[in-house]
Amino acid sequence: MRITMRNLIICIVLLSIAAPALARVPEQTWMSVLLDGRKIGHMLDTRKVSGDQVITTQSMEISIERAGISISFGNEETSTETLAGKPLGFVSRSKISGIESVVRGILRDDGQIDVTTEVGGAKQTRVMPWPKGALLAEGLRLSGARTGLKPGAQFSDLAFQSSSLDAVEVHSLVRDSESVDLPSGRRELVRVEQNIKLPGMASHTQAWVDADQTVYKVIMPLMGFNLTMLACDKSCALAPNQSTDMLTQMLVHAPHALSKDELAHGIKITLQATDNSEPLTITQTDEQRLMDASSGRATLNIMPLLDGMPGSGEDKPIAADFQPTDWLQSTAPEIVKLAKQGVGNAITPADRMHNLQEFVRHFIRNKDLSVGYASALEVAKNPEGDCTEHAVLLAALGRASGIATRVVDGMAYTDHYAGKDNVFVPHAWAQAWIDGRWQSFDAALAGFDAGHIALSVGDGDPWRFYSGLGSLGRIRVSAIAPLVPAP
Numbered sequence: 001m002r003i004t005m006r007n008l009i010i011c012i013v014l015l016s017i018a019a020p021a022l023a024r025v026p027e028q029t030w031m032s033v034l035l036d037g038r039k040i041g042h043m044l045d046t047r048k049v050s051g052d053q054v055i056t057t058q059s060m061e062i063s064i065e066r067a068g069i070s071i072s073f074g075n076e077e078t079s080t081e082t083l084a085g086k087p088l089g090f091v092s093r094s095k096i097s098g099i100e101s102v103v104r105g106i107l108r109d110d111g112q113i114d115v116t117t118e119v120g121g122a123k124q125t126r127v128m129p130w131p132k133g134a135l136l137a138e139g140l141r142l143s144g145a146r147t148g149l150k151p152g153a154q155f156s157d158l159a160f161q162s163s164s165l166d167a168v169e170v171h172s173l174v175r176d177s178e179s180v181d182l183p184s185g186r187r188e189l190v191r192v193e194q195n196i197k198l199p200g201m202a203s204h205t206q207a208w209v210d211a212d213q214t215v216y217k218v219i220m221p222l223m224g225f226n227l228t229m230l231a232c233d234k235s236c237a238l239a240p241n242q243s244t245d246m247l248t249q250m251l252v253h254a255p256h257a258l259s260k261d262e263l264a265h266g267i268k269i270t271l272q273a274t275d276n277s278e279p280l281t282i283t284q285t286d287e288q289r290l291m292d293a294s295s296g297r298a299t300l301n302i303m304p305l306l307d308g309m310p311g312s313g314e315d316k317p318i319a320a321d322f323q324p325t326d327w328l329q330s331t332a333p334e335i336v337k338l339a340k341q342g343v344g345n346a347i348t349p350a351d352r353m354h355n356l357q358e359f360v361r362h363f364i365r366n367k368d369l370s371v372g373y374a375s376a377l378e379v380a381k382n383p384e385g386d387c388t389e390h391a392v393l394l395a396a397l398g399r400a401s402g403i404a405t406r407v408v409d410g411m412a413y414t415d416h417y418a419g420k421d422n423v424f425v426p427h428a429w430a431q432a433w434i435d436g437r438w439q440s441f442d443a444a445l446a447g448f449d450a451g452h453i454a455l456s457v458g459d460g461d462p463w464r465f466y467s468g469l470g471s472l473g474r475i476r477v478s479a480i481a482p483l484v485p486a487p
Contacts (some may be wrong), residue, residue: 029214030237032183033062034228040064041073042237043229047138053088054081058138065243071096077137077162086137087130092162101326104163106215119326120377130166134160144172144213149190151176159196164461169197180208180217183232189216198487200233202296224249224274226474233465234307250422251417252475258413259482261449263449265481266303271453272296280471281455284309285408286437288454302450303483311437317404319432320459327392327460328407329377330399336392338363338380339400349403353432353441356401360394360443367444387412390444391428392460404433407460408440413451424453426472431457450483 027048033041041062042399048055059076080088092103102118107130116125134367135143147155153174162168175191189208196203208217216231258267272298273280273441282298284290289312292299321396324330330339342359346352366384375384376396379389392409398405412427419470440448455471 038242079136081138090162120375134167270479321404328396387444394430410455
């Protein structure tokens, strides 16, 4: 159980989307990256004109702590475009605690992209359509330059994210100039508000630029923190990072200890936003029903599914829920072999998933917080990690056994964690399509119970857990009651 690294990864990548949506002519820009005012890393942005092409590279390195354990993350995004900003290709490299993933894309004349991904030693290729109108770094720079910085000016762009292979709309609104404190001193800059429209949520950023539209500062409030980038010189950007433990700030206290009966039979829980920035984004599953939602508040009924119990009517799985992904490599020989071992003699999908849940629980011998985010194949080869590694391996083994699965991002209750009593902690687990409903399985804990709050569901890809990000870090629990009254 831990704060999931992928959530911070997405936030950092979104910061890198905000910067190129404005013009920046300098060939090299260093920036310091801060989390709630504490330095956690740096970013280097380079732009090079080579013949009739523009090559832009954004590289970022950060480190944070989880319960005293340091986690490092590196990301490099390179885009190749024409002088007019037409996309030609891209490369995205990410490394989390030494685990690397690479995405490469080459645009074809017919509007398709040849994509190659490498995750956990497994390489996959595919062809997909380029999102119509999507821009890379130089195209975004040129769009901002054409609009100018007159107060009240607005413009919208479609920014392609090479890490997740999708595009998001970025709407920018130019505000007045103001004096801004920077590492190099105070500077008069124009503030630009940006709204990044992600699936299931919207993220709001503020950027400060000079008359040439060079970006000097970017702030993104997300997950209850302020992520900030500040332009500075190289020595400032590469200065030592400061110790920053996010875990203690992400714990959500329960009003009282949850009883065994409540965890086994269900609870009614009311969640309240800790600020008024955005409504809480809570997903509905066959085990979690949204009973009431108002501005900044959500009331849920959470009940574990027992054998024969109907679900709440969630959509049936689609073909993709059975198939391998870059992070759930269910057809890899190593995964297929483990799935056969884990299933044993079980026949029904329910029995298979229960066996696989128990198998994963014992297979991952080293419960290690230092693993940032590993794919299922990486976990199969090196069985260590925490909740995310248990979830992706279990989901992949389920798919290898012919069962539709998905990965859930949310929070789970524990009576004691990191020196705190009765808290909900960021957590991940798996769901499988069993007897006509989506049923949860948690190999990292003792199994699924009503203490699990689902915020988003996905296919294990760490870049696609947008839904729920706007709620994580902004939640407090105002009330909990048992669904089934005590006798």
